[in-house]
Amino acid sequence: MFKSLNMVSINQIQDEIIEDFAQFDDWMDKYALLIDLGNSLEPIDDQYKVPQNIIEGCQSRVWLAAELNGDGRIVYKAESDAILVKGIVALLLRLFSGRTPDEILNADLYFVEKIGLREHLSPTRSNGLLAMIKQIKLYALAYKSKMG
């Protein structure tokens, strides 16, 4: 089994994210941070922006692709056409991209609740956060079984 060396754990990053958001009381400031994160997200190549990479969400489009690199880690590529969703995508990539399938599959995501993005998990919002996390884990499962 792969073990992440020289890398902070997913939980450490979750704690950092929680801390980043905790410095703001006002909702608009929290969202301003999310917008900044969205703006800093590297755009993905057009080759990834294909229908089969779209995660069906009601309001905005999210593309998510994954590749396995040489040392058994998954690199995720993702983007959205809505900036707030892009901010969430940036957080998810920071947590998961470059991790082993086991790390991803075993991750318990508590940061969403803690930073007040809980409403994003509501199925009626359908902006795809739940679907994104599910798809991220599905990729991890697929690569794990491929690796044997």
Place this chain on the structure above:
Amino acid sequence: MKLNSQIIQNIRTDFPILEEKIYGKPLIYFDNAATTQKPFCVLQKIEYAYKHLNANIHRGVHYLSQKATEAHEEARSAIAGFMGAAKREEIVFTRGTTEAINLIAFSFGEAFCQEGDEIIISVMEHHSNIVPWQMLCERKKLKLRVIPMNEKGELQIDIFRKLLNEKTKLVSVTHVSNVLGTVNPVGEIIRISHEMNVPVLIDGAQSVPHIPVNVQKLDADFYVFSGHKVYGPTGIGVLYGKEKWLNELPPYQGGGEMIEKVSFEKTTYNVLPFKFEAGTPDYIGSTALAEALHYISEIGLENVAAYEQELTAYAKEQLSTIEGIRFFGTAAEKSAVISFLVGSIHPYDIGMLLDKLGIAVRTGHHCAQPLMDSLHIPGTVRASFSFYNTKEEIDVFVAALKRVVGMLS
């Protein structure tokens, strides 16, 4: 009675939810095309009905059942009067606009449609006035024809004339577009259709709350609307149908209430309107809906329409000061709906941030994906007004929108 700001302030006190704070900010509710808020009198009616006249209707011999039956049937008469129907039997209670359209799509389809026939709808229909017809088309192998619109969001009547032919069995169009606010010339559409002896269904979900409607003057064959969009409760709606049509249509659902006599060999159906009302009717909903219609009739729909026009014009003027704003739907005849985008900002982002400022708008495709496709956009931000909204709220909304656009640009 012209609705001035003093009258509006009084009206606002009739709606308890307008006192709500959202994230600590006063609620500004601009999602009235999705559903409207309820005045005290409607809430009180619901409570009163459950406390004082709750018993299953029509079949009971006891006092409460009689009282409940009377209330339900009085509601039917009141709604017939409100819509200008010739007879109370022409009013069928449904769960809403969607169920009413499904009822007609099923029953009319069973009675009158054969392979190769055609149904005409328009490009600006809500999914509720598209999908039931698609299902009928699939079931009976019919063809669905679509009336296009011009760049202002007005239906192209000249093309509609050409779509009508001897295969056309029914025309079903919306009175007012839920996205563009366009008030369609349904009187003209009905007249043209009747020249070819084709009946017309009008989707009144977005018109009944905002403009006076008289089904006999329009000569509509079917006219449908939802209670919750016109200050009434959810789960109740109305299908108006001309008696001659309703008599010719087979029942939609089977069950209690809609029968005359049941045996295992043969069941005969009840008379209008009960033939179409299977199961225990929503007699609480019907009485509360009648109360809601009474409430807006007291204010006067002409007054409501005039004030909402003034409000919408003011909003449009104020919103126009925002750089990069694009409006969708600029028809000459428009209802209290403004759909827009700003620059390349995704509508979802605007909606989410406005929400945090206490402002409820709708974002997305508004259940009209074919319309969005024809406009080549994924969705819009939609602000839709009611007579309880104010110019002060619009000022707060426009300032908030400017702040949000600044953050997102």
